[in-house]
Amino acid sequence: MAIGDKSGNAAVTNEAGSGGAAARSNDERYDPQRVETKWFERWKQDASLYAAERDSQKKKYYVLEMLPYPSGVLHMGHVRNYAIGDALARYMWMKGYNVLHPMGWDSFGLPAENAAISNHTPPREWTLGNIANMKAQMKRLGFAYDWSREVTTCLPDYYRWNQWFFLKLYEQGLVYRKKSKVNWCPKCATVLANEQVLGNGCCWRHDDTPVEQRELEQWFVRITKYAEELLLDLDQLKDWPEKVRTMQRNWVGRSEGTLVDFKLDGNGGPAGSSISVFTTRVDTIYGATSVQLAPEHPLVADFIRHNQPLEADVRKLIAEQRKAKETGDIGEIEKHGVNTHRFAVNPFSGEKIPIWIANYIVMDYGTGAIMSVPAHDERDYEFAKKYKLEVRLVILPIANDPEETMTEPQLPFVAHAGMTINSGRFSGLSCADAIRKMSAYAEEQGFGKATVTYRLKDWGISRQRYWGTPIPMLYCEKDGIVPVPEDQLPVLLPAKVDITLTGGSPLSKVSEFVNATCPKCGGPARRETDTMDTFVDSSWYFYRYTDAHNERAPFDGKVAQYWFPIDQYIGGVEHAILHLIYSRFWTKFMRDMGMITNDEPVERLFTQGMVIKDGAKMSKSLGNVVSPDDMIAQYGADAARLYSLFAAPPDRDLDWQDTGIEGIQRFLGRVYRFFVRQARPGDPEWQKPAPAELSPQARSIQRKLHQTIKRVSDDFQGRWHFNTCISAIMELVNVLYGAEEAIAQRLVPLALLGEVQRNVVLLLAPFAPYLAHELWEMLGEQGSVLHARWPEYDAALAQEEEIEIPVQVNGKLRGRIVVPAEAEEAFVIERALADEKVKAAVAGKQMVKKIYVPGKMVNLVAK
RNA sequence: GCGAAAGUGGCGGAAUUGGCAGACGCACCAGACUUAGGAUCUGGCGGGUAAAACCGUGGGGGUUCGAGUCCCCCCUUUCGCACCA
Numbered sequence: 001m002a003i004g005d006k007s008g009n010a011a012v013t014n015e016a017g018s019g020g021a022a023a024r025s026n027d028e029r030y031d032p033q034r035v036e037t038k039w040f041e042r043w044k045q046d047a048s049l050y051a052a053e054r055d056s057q058k059k060k061y062y063v064l065e066m067l068p069y070p071s072g073v074l075h076m077g078h079v080r081n082y083a084i085g086d087a088l089a090r091y092m093w094m095k096g097y098n099v100l101h102p103m104g105w106d107s108f109g110l111p112a113e114n115a116a117i118s119n120h121t122p123p124r125e126w127t128l129g130n131i132a133n134m135k136a137q138m139k140r141l142g143f144a145y146d147w148s149r150e151v152t153t154c155l156p157d158y159y160r161w162n163q164w165f166f167l168k169l170y171e172q173g174l175v176y177r178k179k180s181k182v183n184w185c186p187k188c189a190t191v192l193a194n195e196q197v198l199g200n201g202c203c204w205r206h207d208d209t210p211v212e213q214r215e216l217e218q219w220f221v222r223i224t225k226y227a228e229e230l231l232l233d234l235d236q237l238k239d240w241p242e243k244v245r246t247m248q249r250n251w252v253g254r255s256e257g258t259l260v261d262f263k264l265d266g267n268g269g270p271a272g273s274s275i276s277v278f279t280t281r282v283d284t285i286y287g288a289t290s291v292q293l294a295p296e297h298p299l300v301a302d303f304i305r306h307n308q309p310l311e312a313d314v315r316k317l318i319a320e321q322r323k324a325k326e327t328g329d330i331g332e333i334e335k336h337g338v339n340t341h342r343f344a345v346n347p348f349s350g351e352k353i354p355i356w357i358a359n360y361i362v363m364d365y366g367t368g369a370i371m372s373v374p375a376h377d378e379r380d381y382e383f384a385k386k387y388k389l390e391v392r393l394v395i396l397p398i399a400n401d402p403e404e405t406m407t408e409p410q411l412p413f414v415a416h417a418g419m420t421i422n423s424g425r426f427s428g429l430s431c432a433d434a435i436r437k438m439s440a441y442a443e444e445q446g447f448g449k450a451t452v453t454y455r456l457k458d459w460g461i462s463r464q465r466y467w468g469t470p471i472p473m474l475y476c477e478k479d480g481i482v483p484v485p486e487d488q489l490p491v492l493l494p495a496k497v498d499i500t501l502t503g504g505s506p507l508s509k510v511s512e513f514v515n516a517t518c519p520k521c522g523g524p525a526r527r528e529t530d531t532m533d534t535f536v537d538s539s540w541y542f543y544r545y546t547d548a549h550n551e552r553a554p555f556d557g558k559v560a561q562y563w564f565p566i567d568q569y570i571g572g573v574e575h576a577i578l579h580l581i582y583s584r585f586w587t588k589f590m591r592d593m594g595m596i597t598n599d600e601p602v603e604r605l606f607t608q609g610m611v612i613k614d615g616a617k618m619s620k621s622l623g624n625v626v627s628p629d630d631m632i633a634q635y636g637a638d639a640a641r642l643y644s645l646f647a648a649p650p651d652r653d654l655d656w657q658d659t660g661i662e663g664i665q666r667f668l669g670r671v672y673r674f675f676v677r678q679a680r681p682g683d684p685e686w687q688k689p690a691p692a693e694l695s696p697q698a699r700s701i702q703r704k705l706h707q708t709i710k711r712v713s714d715d716f717q718g719r720w721h722f723n724t725c726i727s728a729i730m731e732l733v734n735v736l737y738g739a740e741e742a743i744a745q746r747l748v749p750l751a752l753l754g755e756v757q758r759n760v761v762l763l764l765a766p767f768a769p770y771l772a773h774e775l776w777e778m779l780g781e782q783g784s785v786l787h788a789r790w791p792e793y794d795a796a797l798a799q800e801e802e803i804e805i806p807v808q809v810n811g812k813l814r815g816r817i818v819v820p821a822e823a824e825e826a827f828v829i830e831r832a833l834a835d836e837k838v839k840a841a842v843a844g845k846q847m848v849k850k851i852y853v854p855g856k857m858v859n860l861v862a863k
Numbered sequence: 864g865c866g867a868a869a870g871u872g873g874c875g876g877a878a879u880u881g882g883c884a885g886a887c888g889c890a891c892c893a894g895a896c897u898u899a900g901g902a903u904c905u906g907g908c909g910g911g912u913a914a915a916a917c918c919g920u921g922g923g924g925g926u927u928c929g930a931g932u933c934c935c936c937c938c939u940u941u942c943g944c945a946c947c948a
Contacts, residue, residue, distance in 0.1 A: 029902080243867065243943075250866090250944060257948080279948060292948090324946095333946070360946045370948045379946050455947065573942085646888075647875060653941085655875060663888045666903095673903085714879085724877065727887030734887090737904085806883040811929045813883060851928055856882050861928050 030672035032636025032665070036770045040140060049784070050089075050101060050144040058098035062563045063089045064542055066571030066579070067104045067151070070130035071111060074137045074628050076611040076618060077572070080644040080654060083767075084608055084722070085570045086143045087645065090766040091716050093144075094790035100563055101144060102545040104151030105131050108159070108534045112467045113506075116499045123467040124495065127154055137628060141637045142769045144786070149548040153537035154467070158544065160490030161554040162536050163472040165586075167483050168593060170473075174222045177481065180460060184214040213322075218462040219471060219530070223585045227252055227454045230584055239604035241651075244576040251577050253455025258282040258439045260371070260448040262291055262344035265352050275299060275344055275355070278366035278453055281376065282442070283434035286423040287394035288371035289384065290354050291344045292337065294361040295321060297368045303340050303357075310357075313338040317359040324359075335360050335383045346371075347447040348438070349424060358383060366453055374412065381412035394422050395431065459582065461533040466497050466506035468531030476518035476525040485519050491527070505529040538579055539586035542566060542601065557595050564596065565603045573607040580605070606720070609653040611644070618656075626656050638768035639665045645722040645767060668771055671733055671760070678736075678743065679757060681780030686754035698748045699801075701739055705756050706798035708732040709791050712763050722767070729763050736760075754779075759791050807832040808859040809841040817858075825852045832858045 043049055065085040068078055089101040105127075112123035119126075131152065138145065151158055169175040186209060223230075231252045234245045257280035264273050275291055293300060295317040304311045317336060324333040337358035344355050360379060361370060374384035374391040384391055395418040397409055409415075420427050420434045429437065442448030462471070470491040472484035484491055494513045497506050507513055507529035518525035540554065546563045547555035580602075587601040610617055613624040631640040643661040648654040680686040694702060711728040715721050736756065742748050758779060765772040765785045776785040800821050805828060807815045815837040819828050829850050832838055838860065845862035852858050 246867075247943060253947065255947065277948085281948085335946080358946095361948080362946080365947050367948095372948090377946095377948075379948080382946090453947080576943090649876085652869090652876095657875065657889070659889050660875065667888080669903090719879070721877090721879085723875090724879095724887080727877075730887055804883085808883085808929070811927095816883080849928060851882095853882055853929095857929090859882080859928050 028673040028676045030669035030771075032638060032668070032770070033633075035774045036140075036142075036632075036636050036638070039770050039773050040142070043142075044139070047148065049786075050099075050146050051148055052100040052102075052146055053098045056098040058096060060100065060563055060567075061089075061092045061097040062100045062566045063092065063568045064100075064102065064545075064566050064570070066569070066575060067106045067538065067541060068134065069106045069109060069111070070127055070134055072130045072133065074134055074141075076626050076628060076631075076644065076656060079141065079628050079640060080611055080650070081570060081572070081608055082138065082141070082143050083641040083644050084606070084650050084720075085568075086641070086769075087722060087766040088568060088570075088716070089144055090769065090786060091790065093786055094762070094765065094788060096789065100149075100545065101146060102149040102151070102548075103138065103143070103145040103147070104149075104541060104545065105134075105153060106534065106538050106541070107131060107152055107154035108468045108531075108537055110465065110467070113465060113499050116467075122495070123499070124154070127467075140632060141628070141641065144769070149545045151541050151544050151548055153534070153541060156490045156492055157549075157551070158541075159469040159493075159537070161540075161544070162469040162532060163484070163489050163491055164486065164554065165536075165540070166472055166532070167486060167489075169221060169589070170483055172593075174225065174589065175461075176220055176222065177217055178220050178458075179215045180218045180220070181213045182216050182218070184212045185209060186212060216462075218460050219473075221459040221461055221585075223459045223582070224454060224456055226585050226588050227254070227456050228452075229588060230456075230581060233584070233600060237600065237602075237605070240602075241573075241605060241607055244573065244580065244605060244607065247576045248581055251456060251581060253453075255280060255453045255455075257366075257451060257453060258435070258442060258448055259367070259451045260285065260347060260442055262346060262353075262371070263447075264355075265343035265345055273299070273302075275369050276367045277369050277371045278451070279371055281373070281431075281435070282438045282448075283420055283423075283426075283429070283431045284373040284376045284394055285346065285348050285371060285438065286420075286426070287373040287375045287392045288346055288353060289374060289390040289392055290356050290372045292356050292358045292361050292370050292372050292380075292383070293340075294363040294368035295357055295359060296363040297357070297361075299369075300357055303342060303355075307340070310338065310340065314357060317357060320359045321362070325362075333360055335379070335386060337383060337387060339387070347442070347445070348426075354389075356387070364457070365455065376413055376415060378412050378414060392422065394420060396421055398430070459533075459535075459585075461536055462530040463533055464505040464529075465531055466493075466499055468534060469493075469536065470507070470513075471528040471530055471532055473528040474516055474518060474525040475528070476521060476523060478523055479518055479520040479525075482518055482520055482525065488519070493531075505531075507531070535578055535582050539582040540590070542569075542583075543590075543596070554595075557597075560596050561598075564598045565601055568604045568606065569602040570606045570608065572610070576607065606651070608650045609648065611654045611656055613656045615655070626658075631661065635661050635665045636668070636770070638668055638770045642668070642726060642768050646726045647723065649721045649723055651720075667730055667733070668768060670737070671764070672771065672775070674733065674736055674740075675757060675775050675778055677740075678753060679775075679778050679780075680750065680754070681778070683750060683754075685750040688751040688754070690752040690755045691749055694749070694752065695747055697739065697742050698752050701735060701748060701756060702752060702797055703800065704732050704735045705759055706793045706795075708763065709759065709793035710795075710798055713790070713793065716766075726767060729760070732760065732763075761785060762788060762791050803855060805832070805855075806857045807835060807838050808857065809838060810861055811859060812841075814838050814841040821855065825854070828852050828858060832860065 063085055065081050085101070089099050092099045107127050112127050115121055115126045116123045153159060166175060231249060231254055234248055237245060257278055260277050260279065260282060261274040262277060264275065275293070277291065279285070295314050300314055304314065317338065320333065320336060335358065337356045340355045340357060342355045343352040345352055361368065372380040372383065374380045374389060375393045376395055381391065391411060393408065393411070395413065395415045397415060397418050415431060418431050420429045420431070426434050426438055439450040443450070470493055472489060472491045474482045474484060476482050494510050497510055499506050514527050514529060516525045516527050543555045543560050547559045550556060583601050587596070587598065590596050591599060612618065613626060616622055616624060618625045628640060639661055643664040644654065646664060647656070647660055690702060708728045708731070712725045715725045739748060743753060761772050761775045761779065762785065772785050802818050803821050804816050804818050806813055807817060815835040817831045817835055819831055829852055842860060842862045847860065847862050849861040
């Protein structure tokens with residue numbers, strides 16, 4: 001076996017500084033720590049290495065990974081996410097684009113406050129320390145970010161623009177103040193985020209204390225103003241995963257229906273009051289035999305006032321409902337209700353029907369009141385059966401045959417198409433027709449109207465917490481709510497704050513912060529002490545990257561216009577709703593303000609799968625966490641990145657296997673050793689382009705090279721199955737190993753060998769930047785491989801000259817023949833029939849059919 | 864309950880349009896080199912058989928010359944939604 005020829009070691013001597021074939025095995029050894037440290041130090045010297053160009057003539061490409069929360073250390077999910085984005089960014093650079101690939105920190109949020117409490121570190125210090133740590137990890141991993149555009153949301157130069165946007169929203173009536181229910185722990189005496197309420201409905205710090213619902217004044221962003229557009233524009237987001245679009249569609253939850261007012265029947269109630277009911281099936285209203293109220297419906301309090309014994313029952317219903325909501329099985333709640341012994345009047349029929357309060361009616365959808373039509377709704381049916389309420393059929397199925405008599409359907413009959421009966425003047429109509437006519441009639445008569453209901457609620461952004469953007473509002477006794485004037489921004493978050501979880505918002509106890517002057521009257525005013533939801537920060541951060549140091553505006557619209565929309569956004573599917581819907585809202589709001597021209601922030605969205613180990617998500621409690629630092633120390637950054645791309649297609653979950661990354665490490669070493677043996681940078685012959693005439697063996701190497709370039713390029717353009725890209729490169733390297741003897745015997749022209757090596761480095765560059773840079777230098781190339789041109793494949797060179805065709809007889813594989821790629825059908829069939837095994841298989845049979853699928857296979861059908 | 868995705872060797876996965884199932888990698892086995900091997904190189908590796916035949920992509924049916932891929936029914940897993948009126 002010939003392992004390299006001695007002259008090839010010329011490349012090594014300037015590299016490892018040693019010589020002599022005897023020491024070969026040691027010199028050839030790939031030491032990722034040595035190589036990666038070397039390049040890490042070099043890259044550190046050049047801050048502008050990955051900077052996007054300004055005023056570039058090149059086509060732009062904005063690739064973005066979702067910014068992390070600086071929790072302390074990177075985990076493998078981050079590594080995978082950024083490895084995908086980094087590969088794409090590097091590929092696009094090599095394709096000649098002006099690439100924007102920034103990174104930042106979603107650095108406000110609760111964990112910093114918890115850390116402050118548990119280790120007495122100020123949130124700012126803790127957060128900035130984590131950022132420094134994670135940034136160092138990212139650099140060590142070799143991610144090509146333009147750090148000159150780094151955005152840190154917890155710093156005033158960023159959050160002042162949150163405040164500025166808040167003022168703009170306020171000016172336009174898109175932010176308003178409203179009482180709203182919040183989770184309140186009586187022991188902590190503070191508000192809890194939903195995430196801090198345990199499954200049993202208790203406080204996370206006091207697991208024996210049930211959380212109460214309290215009404216608090218909160219700031220709300222009127223995202224519902226854009227509900228329709230947020231829904232409609234989903235159709236344009238063709239390069240978003242269908243799953244995400246569906247989730248957003250459901251989240252917006254548009255539902256067309258009719259509002260109908262049922263007047264309260266006189267005795268004892270407030271005169272003229274009525275119950276507004278939302279229904280999608282007003283055509284069934286003559287079948288309504290009761291009205292059902294949510295236990296938390298405002299009218300219920302009124303009923304209780306007139307009928308005290310009701311209170312206990314209602315409390316029970318509320319408790320049942322809340323518990324079911326908390327445990328997540330509101331769908332399976334056993335239906336309970338209580339009769340108020342009051343009546344409502346069906347405005348269509350004039351009929352008096354009883355009013356009930358039921359635990360399955362929720363206040364936060366529709367109007368919190370329904371008309372109950374047991375005959376045509378499963379839930380109403382179940383309830384009516386239980387409480388012996390009347391079931392009245394008002395829709396019949398439409399018979400296919402007009403002669404056929406309509407039979408009464410089995411109840412409940414949830415009809416989508418049918419004909420109304422027992423419905424007064426609206427009898428005999430199709431359902432669709434009845435809905436249209438009855439809605440119109442209700443509107444005409446002034447007791448209802450067609451309407452659209454959304455599940456989407458306005459976005460409550462007030463948080464009674466310290467580590468967030470202060471809401472720039474003042475409360476003046478004389479002037480009421482007064483916005484902080486723009487020129488007084490930012491409202492700085494005070495550094496010295498005593499963070500405890502008692503007594504409400506930490507800021508409310510900082511008197512220097514709270515006490516302010518009213519800009520209108522000059523009198524004393526009190527500052528808003530709530531801070532903003534951190535989703536505000538992440539709703540527009542990617543615009544800031546385009547103009548990160550602008551001190552006069554969040555960003556320059558012209559600059560943003562060059563870069564937007566984001567060409568490719570990459571992140572976890574867990575952000576499919578909140579972050580991505582708030583971001584879409586913010587873009588539309590900024591567009592309507594005239595700041596930008598794009599309707600949507602993100603052109604293409606990619607959601608990568610989770611990193612799991614031993615079948616479960618990595619978590620400290622399971623003890624199956626793999627630390628990136630350990631992986632870097634043991635195998636190197638390239639190996640960690642490459643493995644996270646190789647182990648599974650990026651959209652699927654990745655099952656981390658420690659032995660798997662060893663295989664990648666082996667592969668990287670294999671590549672390195674081949675180059676150490678075969679690079680001949682000083683040889684002019686090796687630098688030349690490959691000759692046109694090649695031996696079959698040389699030709700097969702060249703063919704494999706072009707096939708590999710094609711496979712890798714196609715995947716970048718299309719389906720992103722980087723796992724198969726990497727296996728394709730492995731195959732190419734395996735071919736090169738198999739050819740070493742031929743190389744030694746000079747059967748492969750040096751010119752081709754050089755060409756193949758240069759291309760192997762280019763193909764590896766997006767995935768394994770450290771090794772690629774090392775090899776590029778080893779090849780004697782000038783400049784960074786990052787700015788080398790991505791190779792183009794030659795279809796003719798990738799083309800096989802001879803192909804192996806499987807021959808089936810009656811669909812079973814019986815033989816293989818080798819034919820020229822361009823062979824005619826008749827020739828191929830003839831050769832197939834001449835094959836010994838095929839002959840044996842068809843012996844004594846009658847040939848029925850001969851099928852040749854060009855270039856693929858032959859199937860002979862014989863009986 | 865509704866919706867979506869998935870189910871392929873001992874394992875991760877490949878098969879891009881209906882055309883050789885198991886690429887590539889791991890693990891394992893054998894050989895080479897070696898003072899040594901948890902390094903490296905070479906070969907083998909779905910089941911079955913002496914070799915074939917034959918059997919094999921969750922199960923059952925179907926379409927087709929041909930099905931992992933298309934159609935129907937069922938099972939399992941994961942994710943999302945869920946009295947949404």
